[in-house]
Amino acid sequence: MAISFEPAQSTIDAREFYHKMAVEQMRPISRKYDLEEHAFPQEWVDSYWKHGRSGPGGDWSGANDGFVRVCVQAEELCWGDAALYLRMPTAALGGSAVAAAGTQEQKQKFLAPFQGDGPPVWGAMAITEPQAGSDAAAIQATAELDGDEWVLNGNKIFCTSGESASQHEGGFVVVWATIDRKAGRAGIKSFVVPAGTPGMKLIGLEKKLGIRASDTATLLFEDCRIPRSNLLGSAEVKKHDPKRSGDKGFKGAMATFDASRPIVAAMAVGVGRASLDFVKEELARHGYEVRYMAPRTELRSIERDVLEMEAELHAARLLTWRAASMMTHGKPNSLEASMAKAKAGLAVTRITQKAVEILGPPAYSKKMMVEKWMRDAKINDIFEGTQQINQLIVARRILNYSSSMLR
Amino acid sequence: MAISFEPAQSTIDAREFYHKMAVEQMRPISRKYDLEEHAFPQEWVDSYWKHGRSGPGGDWSGANDGFVRVCVQAEELCWGDAALYLRMPTAALGGSAVAAAGTQEQKQKFLAPFQGDGPPVWGAMAITEPQAGSDAAAIQATAELDGDEWVLNGNKIFCTSGESASQHEGGFVVVWATIDRKAGRAGIKSFVVPAGTPGMKLIGLEKKLGIRASDTATLLFEDCRIPRSNLLGSAEVKKHDPKRSGDKGFKGAMATFDASRPIVAAMAVGVGRASLDFVKEELARHGYEVRYMAPRTELRSIERDVLEMEAELHAARLLTWRAASMMTHGKPNSLEASMAKAKAGLAVTRITQKAVEILGPPAYSKKMMVEKWMRDAKINDIFEGTQQINQLIVARRILNYSSSMLR
Amino acid sequence: MIDFEPTEEQQLIVETVRQFAESEIRPLARAANEAGKLPDALLSQAHELGLVANAIDEGFGGGGERSAITGVLVAEELAWGDLSIALAILSPSLTAFPVQDHGSDAQKQDLLPGLTGGQFVPGALAVVEPRFDSDPFRPSTTARRDADDWVIDGAKCFVPWIDGGATVLVSAAADDGAGIFVVPRNAKGLTAESEQNMGIDALPTAELSFEAVRIPSSARVEGADLVGLVHRGRVGLAAMAVGVARAAFEISRDYAKEREAFGSPIATKQAIAFKLADMAIEIDGARLLIWEAAWLFDQGRDATRAATLAYQQASKVALDVADAAVQVLGGHGYIRDYLPEMHLRNARGFASFEALTLV
């Protein structure tokens, strides 16, 4: 091994493939689905299902840049449109949970439709509850065993792709619920609820600041029955060691964040780059060159802004790739994943906000896309752990503090 | 009353008086005492004692701008040199404590030398201990009553003017110590220890980043005996209500912060203005005008820096004056005093750091004063409650949280 | 003498406006935003408070109490209620103040009485241009003399375009310098296209296009001072920015005290509490800069520097505070059930609005 920033050919291919898709399939409909909130982006779903999912990004377990390639895919597609990216028919976080904690049989059963020739399907993960926020241990939803079935009850909000995953046959929602409220975190398990299961009800869709083409659902579980075999991991509740995070099911589900955070960071970088690219194009169009060797005393204010945006964006990108690369090599990357997520979320929030300012009055109008990118970008500072949650994770790791020592 | 930013004539007079003093008495020796750390600035002490202390700043209880005038004085003199300002022969924080919590007799006795015709004298306050930091309730120094005397034992660090106050006859140090360790905060009292009292020993002087002309002393109290009447406030320990801050002595001493924080904020503003004024002069000298109506797209990077520095500095100044004005009118100003202190400390830290950058290579050299102002300024982010302590105070007030709810 | 207390009369006005904002404006804010439409009845109701009329000369039916300080106090409170609605309520000032300050007797007679009558009549001012390098002090829009007329060419954006207005004041470069011109909304060659912006959704604004728009020579506001006008616009906006920031701050503060995570209110976490403290400090700091600029206007002194700094600082603070408020609310900050996301969108506009209100 040696430090290198030369992408593998397969990464270059992936970048080209997804960039083309972003330019041709996403950008043309980007504003439309921003304005028509909650409309189903049929053409995009079909296009991704037909061409996108077989593109050179999906399987990263092989050689070359591994998980970095997944990040490059996310960056390119979110350069296209972050909301449409989230709306793609994929197993998403639900799939990661199944892959991380499911048995071979579960993987086969639930993930197969995503490879198949059937109609488009979605996966989703339902964790957050109205009163719980980032505090997974405070989950109130319950799962009770009744004969050979688990009976789920509870209310889940902020479920990305929750509408698609719960309504389109073949998809599924991974639901976090407790099987023993007294056991705290140890009692929390995750369950696969197939689309269309009676008792899983779509209650509403959030109206949001941005990423309006992505469905963010509220799901109600009322005596929702699923087969016993749909539990991910073990049903055992380890009560005696409150400091341990429980079994493979919980841990596996938590571990999905180590993979999802670099992806979310890469998404952020994609949106940020969309803004930055556009700013540079517009500046060039108006005859404002961004100089890398301008004398400090002659540098324009907006030039410095662009230089800072570039540095911040690329630092975020490299932190992201590092976390992804560690994942490829099977190294623990929780710290680095949270670093990347925290950095990218904040950097891109600022970059996209600055882009609107730099481009002046026209950029505040919906005639240009920068205002949308600013709205879209902000989600990256919030979901998959807010800025603050990721700072907390980083802080605990660098201080070597447990979660009880640093709250 | 009506919103007005027109200083009273007496404030204008004070500004002119102290500005002249800053230009003529402070600036010429500023570098000298920065380089000769711990040297006694005889000429400045004499000059202040002879001319400065009778200037139009001291007594603010009268009409006009009241305490704002004291802030204007601090700003002007710290524009001259913050370290020499701190080294002035005044009763300083020790004096404020006596004024706030002392009896008529105590005031007469301890403060008279500051008005008199004798040699220069200093007051000081000794609170911080090696292990206590900002946590006044954790004070370990003890005071025990033995007959008609208090016997003090303990170790005090970061005592501004501690050398001068403890060594020059006529001065005094107000020492915080507990008379009942079990009582926590309620047991903490303040005591006036006259200069030269046996058992009060000067152990060392700190070598510091900046404000090198100001003496920052470590004082050791070993069976240091003072008359019973040197206790400020009552000797009673109110044990039954741990939430109350104790008696007039403690409260009075704490209340001195409501007055001292605006002054410290004004000091910060003075140092910041020194840097900003100099930056603008230098820019003008090099033909760089700072334009207030430049088109956004044409603004120079360093021009924007200056505009931001001006706005930040003046916001800090106005927050300071507001806190001071409330004090003049007898309104509770703890919130506003901490706001001013937090803002000014941080703003001026950044302003002075930026000034060194803007002026390029020559500004990193000791040939110019900006590097010194950057070093001096940082103290304002630290003493009289760090940035963080003041944020904590502000947060508690705006949230209406007690100190036990927000730690 | 330096003092930070508004007069008793001003305190009374502030109290009245604050109550109006709280009980009348705020409850309608979200719906107006989603509908992209002003609540018309509210404008009439607000008109009865006489907020603009009070500043118009008595000779034209006004209260004769022009004060930029009162103006910024009122602007902050209204914008605390809702920015779009605040801009609409105060829009008559956009016509009234330039004409009152610099107009001819005929212009005053023509325009002012309508603004002090029983009916709400909106005003309009076109200063910002839909260009990357829009510069309010140096308009690209031109006014060319042709015989006894002025002929105007160019484009403007962010022009409040509320139903019921008949004229728009337009800044344009003439051969003797930039000036202000009174243009009828229905002038030939003037077209208005509705804008869709990231924020201020409820306020109808238009992008105006002037193609050889011909107006009589008397249509110029002869004494008009574009520089002063823009600065008064900036200070008014700055006050509104502080109003928006205060609204976002208060909502996030209250949310943080209510919302529990890991067993206690999130406001008990230093990361949240200190953020709130910083928001409070920055809001107060920006407000004081604004007050000073307004005071300079009222003193008839040069406020260029003070207004510039206040506008710049308040724009920045509003954006930062609104962003922080969204962050404090977390997922709830990102959805339109709560107001901070709207505050964030609104706040981002201040850097470009320039003269969407006047004090």
Next chain:
Amino acid sequence: MIDFEPTEEQQLIVETVRQFAESEIRPLARAANEAGKLPDALLSQAHELGLVANAIDEGFGGGGERSAITGVLVAEELAWGDLSIALAILSPSLTAFPVQDHGSDAQKQDLLPGLTGGQFVPGALAVVEPRFDSDPFRPSTTARRDADDWVIDGAKCFVPWIDGGATVLVSAAADDGAGIFVVPRNAKGLTAESEQNMGIDALPTAELSFEAVRIPSSARVEGADLVGLVHRGRVGLAAMAVGVARAAFEISRDYAKEREAFGSPIATKQAIAFKLADMAIEIDGARLLIWEAAWLFDQGRDATRAATLAYQQASKVALDVADAAVQVLGGHGYIRDYLPEMHLRNARGFASFEALTLV
């Protein structure tokens, strides 16, 4: 293939240098700073590690393993120990690299063997000028042809001026563009005045004044690329900035875990813990930018943009981190018993140093 792991050999070098920095440099750092004097023995000791010599061609007694990546890895570790000492240890690179990369055979023969010998021989490079608007790419210092000589006029600052050096490389504008010239320290017309700076106290630096300094035409480093040189300087400095930042971060982290207030370590307070988290994140982000720039050098590709961004980011991060470290230590951060105040002073210089080391 994208990869973030140094080679095994590089890891070994880093480990060695880190140990040297920890056990040899760090213990002497404060005393050297207070004395304003380098610990001479340490330079000889460091010289034995062959850090610069290893990058010089084998033909001149070096190791022939030139790598900018290795360079930045080493620079960070040394600066983590102490910036002044790190700059001194690596100063031979200031002479070696420009000559090796672009010098004539005669120049190489003249200068390189001395740097690979048994004795530490310092190098010197004069690029920054003591002017407000100093621009490393466009020197004000001039080199004028006169018969067979070059005549140099101008001034430079931040020139490392360690005892034992005989020459200084100087950037100057010639009629055919900016170039690099080898000037003997004792050249007539060259005067060196010791500098007193805010930081890097232990490193002797000089402000040089050139008054008609005459050197032979062969003294120009003919192929020298000032632009590339400055960028290599910036990247080396950026790596040192990260080293300084890391040192400040670690000290404040350890302090925060030890220091108690209100009954628990201050690191358990979110305000402190999150600050430390941000410091760690920014340090890592800046380091990766530096690695990429260094990698581009090693690939022989254009690194202008990457080097500029890395330098800018690392300078900023170092200042912010050092300032935050002082803040974490509170009163102790302000006194010279602890290192962060020195880190702060050193960090502020990076924005101006430009080419005080080379990779």
